[in-house]
Amino acid sequence: MKNFNIAVIVGSLRKESYNLKTANALISLAPESLSLEILNISNLPMFNEDLEATPPNEWEEFRRQIRSADGLLFLTPEYNRSVPAVLKNAIDVGSRPYGQNSWNGKPGAVVSVSIGNISGFGANHHLRQSLVFVNVPTMAQPEAYIAEATGLFDESGSLINDSTKGFLTDFMVAFEQWVITHATKY
Structure with missing residues (x-):
């Protein structure tokens, strides 16, 4: 079976982020x-179309990484x-310059992780709206809303909840x- 390279984009920068632990x-x-x-x-500079004349190296490297991913x-x-703004910025950087959308056609999935019991439902769906526009076919089922993350990991960051692990x-x-199904369509 073919090996697929998957780019994982974590929208939280916090060192002890539950999203990073889940990733x-x-x-x-x-x-x-x-x-x-x-x-x-x-490290991605905020998107500013004025910078496209000489794009920051961080933008170019990020776009290359996205283009080389299968999912x-x-x-x-x-x-x-x-x-988070950093995640929206990454989407904007990857979608430019106009006509050179690095995200185009890459199959994706969204996981939202929260310490609350609503489990990032709003962020999950807001992100999906942006992914539709940049043409990322996003897996609809199963949906992944991970709630009450404070009880899911041990001190070393390992997932300890068997139900969540399953x-x-x-x-x-x-x-x-x-x-x-989708990686070879584009």
């Missing part, structure tokens, strides 16, 4: 055909019922099939 758990639970790598979006996995916390394993199997 690492997903990497460990992924089927063998998926090779996942977390892309650093913390995309997004993890987001919820800030004010939306995604769900995330099933999610990654479904995502593998989504990537297999």
Whole structure:
């Protein structure tokens, strides 16, 4: 079976981020055909079209990483019922310059992780709206809303909740099939 390279974009910059911990758990639970790598979006200068004449090296490298990926996995916390600015900035940087959308046609999935019981529902769906516009076919089912994350990990950041581990394993199997189905269409 083909090995698919998956770019993982984590929308939280916090060192002890539950989204980052969940991303690492997903990497460990992924089927063998998926090779996942977390892309650093913390160093991307804010998008400003005036900079396109001489794009920052960070933009160019990020766009190259997205173009070379076979699929995309997004993890987001919820800030004010939306995604963090750093995640929206990454989407904007990857979608430009006009006509050179690095995201185009890459199959994706969204996981929202929250310490509350609403589990980032608003951010999850807000992110999906942006992904529609940049033409990322996003897996609809299973949906992944991870609530009350404070009780899911041990002190070392390992996922300790068996129910969540089972769900995330099933999610990654479904995502593998989504990537297999859609990765070769563009």
